[in-house]
Amino acid sequence: MNPQEIYLLGYVVAGLQLCGLVAAVHAVFTVRTSQGAIAWAMSLVFMPVLTLLPYLVFGRSSFDAYIRARRQANVEMHAAVAQLDWRPWVDEALAVSDSPTRPNPLQPFARLAQMPSLASNQARLLIDGQATFDAILAAIASAEKVVLVQFFIIRDDAIGRRLQQVLIERARAGVQVYLLYDSIGSHALPRRYTRSLRQAGVQVHAFATRGFISRFQWNFRNHRKIVVVDGRIGFVGGLNVGDDYLDQKPRLSPWRDTHLELSGPVLACLQDSFAEDWYWASHELPPLLLPEGYGEADMVCQVVCSGPADKDETASLFFVQAINMAKRRIWLTSPYFVPDEAVYAALRLAVLRGVEVRLLLPSRPDHRVVYAASTLYARSIMRAGVRVFRYQPGFMHQKVLLIDEDTAAVGSANLDNRSFRLNFEVMVLVANREFADGVARMLEADFELSQELTPENEPKPHRLQHLGMRVARLVAPVL
Incomplete structure (x- = not known):
């Protein structure tokens, strides 16, 4: 390589670094969450060659x-x-309605979704x-x-x-x-x-x-x-x-x-x-x-639609409220477990107040980076007292939650940042004991086909795998 080509390469690298710094500042001011801003900013500053183009494609340049x-x-x-x-x-x-004589346990979801809880459904x-x-x-x-x-x-x-x-x-x-x-x-x-x-x-x-x-x-x-x-x-x-x-x-x-x-x-x-x-x-x-x-x-149903144009972070708040209202148990299933700080904290607090918290995840990856990040979060939440299960027969893709003995939800939202803040999603809550019993039986059958994650049976990753999981977790907010 002659000196002129070396100088040209240096200018290109310097230009990319400058663009990365500018994009990092832009991310700090525009990305919706602190962890997302940190993930983008660090990547853009230290790896602009690898992350500048993805930021232009996946970032927030036209979000507002x-x-x-x-x-x-x-x-x-x-x-x-x-x-x-x-x-x-x-x-x-x-x-x-929500009144002292006829309380509506789904009222917070109705206010969040700006849609009423409706009776007389099946x-x-x-x-x-x-x-x-x-x-x-x-x-x-x-x-x-x-x-x-x-x-x-x-x-x-x-x-x-x-x-x-x-x-x-x-x-x-x-x-x-x-x-x-x-x-x-x-x-x-x-x-x-x-x-x-x-x-x-x-x-x-x-x-x-x-x-x-x-x-x-x-x-x-x-x-x-x-x-x-x-x-x-x-x-x-x-x-x-x-x-x-x-x-x-x-x-x-x-x-x-x-x-x-x-x-x-x-x-x-x-x-x-x-x-x-x-x-x-x-x-x-x-x-x-x-x-x-x-x-x-005779079933009471509540539709919760969410999307990036919402005034509030509807999907994340939906899961936080569902976890917080549980008194005895909350079982959740999701193919992707990359929670934000609010959902992660809600799960830990549920354990501390004596709620049985179960999380059903797949044992096979369909997206390896997301699976790596999810694995690290799963190991961490397991140590906090959440019972984590991995579904063994095949890929587990359902999005279901069960709250106590009388409320359950089915829909499209995953437990990850993309569903919380980027995708348009819909969940339907059903407040009915008979329906919740059916969901409980379905999930119990799934748990029977799953392996519970414990410190003893979870294979310990070697150092390179652990590093990869840490990197995946670092970029998890922008996955």
Whole structure:
């Protein structure tokens, strides 16, 4: 290398270092959490060659502008809804009040989500992919008026094409069909898939950020999975549309997941969530139907939608409140355990006040860096008294929590920073002893197939592995 090339290389390195310093200062002032700011700033200062481009892609450079645009779209959407003969919160008589004579234990979640707790619902657990897709496809096939479908991932494989065909058949039969998918999660979905749907009359949109700069922002993902058919039956949970969710991915099979089937007034809240996302993607409102036929349903349900445009950190506060309200037990399941300080502290405090805290995690990684960080957090929380279990048969992807004997939740949110502050998520709480008993039996069966993490049986990593886990933990807030 001649002197001129050496000088040129030096200028490039110096330029990258300067850009890294500028980006580090920007991160300190703009990243939402202190641990996230520290993670980005240290990486940008000491490793600008490796982290500058990821910061431009995953960082917060357009976050504030995105939040303002999303909030404005939500205001416009609700203004448009107000002009319709449709009340998104249905009959006030169904809203569960909070009073000394009739306390509502879900009231903090209602205030957090700005959605009411609603009575007269029915909820049914759908365990694993076969039961979930059988129920969803059967419900769509019976649709007479409107089908709303939203998934983070849709694949062009066997189950994806089954969904495609039933949507096409219903659209050709005169049903109004709306499909929303995330542009990042479904990046591999070919155009021919959506083109066939549109040609049949299905309204299709991708959820994405906007503008030229936003195209380089990968942090804004809609992780929700919502299906509502005719305003009479709905679905929410952890499953996406792909054969791997039906045990067709040998490395991770069998896939363990949970979905929820709902009917009753709570479907108005799910439709409202879908309408916000659809309006963002299309500037149009989907048709909204009042739920009908409550029958003998008696479950109180609370929908908690969360996203980066929220005034508060809704998803993180959701888990903190759920943990804090537990008096006897709280069981949580998540494929990714990379908690923030508030959730980590809430778990430790629950142990200190005598609550039985169990955490169910996968034993196989699907994302190795996240798994490494999760392992370090799991070992640490185990030493604090939380009982940690690793699911053995296959990959555990469900997002479920059980509070005491009478409340449980199913949805899309993971116990990590991405779900807490970056993704759009949805969780549904059900306050009903019979339903909670069913969730308890389901989780007890999962624990039977799991190995409890103890100081004796957890393999001690060698120094290089331990260093890798520490590095993964350092960058955990930006994973």
